[in-house]
Amino acid sequence: MRPLAVDFAPRSPWRRRSVLALATVVWALAALQGARLWQHWQAVRQQEVLAAQAQERAGLAMASERARRLAADDPVQVQRRRELQRLQTFPLAEVMRSVEQAHVVGARLTAIDVDAMSGHAQVEFEADSLAIATQLVSALRADPPHFDWQLEEAGQMSTNTFKGRISLQLTGY
Amino acid sequence: MWSVWPEPVDVYLGTRGVAVCRGSDVLHVAQPGSAEACRAELRRWAAHGRPPGLRWRVWLSGGLCQPWLVSVAQGVSSVAERALVARASLAGLGLAPDARLWIEPATLDQSAVAVALDPATANFADAWPRESGARLVSLRPWWAEALGHGLRRAARPDAVAVVDCDSVTWLAADGAGFSQAKAFTPLTEPAAIAQTIARQKLGMAAERPVVSTWTLRLDASAPRAGALHTGLPLVAFAEVAE
Numbered sequence: 001m002r003p004l005a006v007d008f009a010p011r012s013p014w015r016r017r018s019v020l021a022l023a024t025v026v027w028a029l030a031a032l033q034g035a036r037l038w039q040h041w042q043a044v045r046q047q048e049v050l051a052a053q054a055q056e057r058a059g060l061a062m063a064s065e066r067a068r069r070l071a072a073d074d075p076v077q078v079q080r081r082r083e084l085q086r087l088q089t090f091p092l093a094e095v096m097r098s099v100e101q102a103h104v105v106g107a108r109l110t111a112i113d114v115d116a117m118s119g120h121a122q123v124e125f126e127a128d129s130l131a132i133a134t135q136l137v138s139a140l141r142a143d144p145p146h147f148d149w150q151l152e153e154a155g156q157m158s159t160n161t162f163k164g165r166i167s168l169q170l171t172g173y
Numbered sequence: 174m175w176s177v178w179p180e181p182v183d184v185y186l187g188t189r190g191v192a193v194c195r196g197s198d199v200l201h202v203a204q205p206g207s208a209e210a211c212r213a214e215l216r217r218w219a220a221h222g223r224p225p226g227l228r229w230r231v232w233l234s235g236g237l238c239q240p241w242l243v244s245v246a247q248g249v250s251s252v253a254e255r256a257l258v259a260r261a262s263l264a265g266l267g268l269a270p271d272a273r274l275w276i277e278p279a280t281l282d283q284s285a286v287a288v289a290l291d292p293a294t295a296n297f298a299d300a301w302p303r304e305s306g307a308r309l310v311s312l313r314p315w316w317a318e319a320l321g322h323g324l325r326r327a328a329r330p331d332a333v334a335v336v337d338c339d340s341v342t343w344l345a346a347d348g349a350g351f352s353q354a355k356a357f358t359p360l361t362e363p364a365a366i367a368q369t370i371a372r373q374k375l376g377m378a379a380e381r382p383v384v385s386t387w388t389l390r391l392d393a394s395a396p397r398a399g400a401l402h403t404g405l406p407l408v409a410f411a412e413v414a415e
Binding site: 001002003004005006007008009010 | 231238273275277278286288290295298299309310311312313314317320321324329330331333344345346350351
């Protein structure tokens with residue numbers, strides 16, 4: 001034998017609807033609160049990410065600025081920068097082309113020395129005669145005309161051989 | 174027990190009497206002579222002043238809400254089929270064919286107790302609380318509540334006899350399930366009630382069956398048994414005689 005739950009009372013639809021409505025409201029409030037919490041959390045996270053990025057950028061900028069200042073203040077760096085600038089602007093190809101084009105029969109180039117830092121170029125040669133040596137100087141001066149080659153040294157080595165040195169000092173680059 | 178809800182009002186309705194209680198307070202008692210008169214009495218009572226509560230529990234007598242046993246039947250394969258079988262037996266039991274039915278338990282592997290609710294009473298219970306501005310929270314036979322209290326006692330009874338204003342309801346066990354469920358109604362004479370219970374006891378298989386008898390008294394001189402049987406609705410009218 002067991003207890004009997006017999007109950008003929010009609011289940012109130014009003015009560016069921018109330019419970020459903022209450023459950024819906026509670027669910028909606030919970031969902032709304034959850035959504036707001038999620039948004040808040042996302043915003044906080046976004047702010048954290050932005051702050052970290054800004055901090056990183058600031059750090060990089062600061063480091064870059066420091067490096068720039070150090071480089072600007074350091075005499076060695078200043079010197080190196082100037083040298084680099086000189087090297088980059090020295091017309092080496094033009095000098096070499098001038099030397100190659102100054103071809104004179106009876107003259108032989110024995111050494112070429114170019115110092116970009118000082119803007120000095122030097123060509124050592126041997127020629128069959130002094131006249132040929134001067135022809136070589138003229139040829140060098142002909143192209144390009146703004147290169148002021150100067151015969152710096154010339155000497156007779158033997159009866160038919162002259163040795164000399166022609167130099168060029170470039171300024172203003 | 175403390176509750177956020179106000180205490181419900183217990184309304185008893187039978188074919189020979191009505192009662193209204195709130196907890197152990199008896200608000201109204203009357204013993205009209207018919208079911209129609211009982212319903213009219215309750216309507217009259219509700220019309221005279223505001224009802225004392227919004228939640229009403231209506232308890233029905235065995236004469237208005239009769240049980241009977243629905244045995245396990247071959248060929249019945251669903252709860253709906255069993256309900257059809259139970260409804261088919263209404264006329265044979267002298268009950269209205271359009272009575273409301275309740276069958277418990279819902280499983281098909283054991284005998285079930287079918288309960289029929291008188292249609293006029295069902296219509297009254299649906300409409301009357303609403304007309305009175307109250308809400309019907311339960312509509313149960315009082316004998317079912319007494320059965321529950323009887324089964325909670327230390328000495329588990331083999332049978333429970335519930336005597337109310339118009340009937341004796343007899344429920345007996347055979348192992349786990351019910352072996353008998355019937356209401357003898359109308360039955361109001363004390364001698365006839367005692368004979369009926371004695372006859373039912375003799376018909377039981379056990380040599381000395383334990384029978385828990387619960388009696389509902391609607392006369393004002395009935396002893397207040399509330400202190401003895403706390404928790405049973407209409408406790409002011411109930412007493413146990415085992």
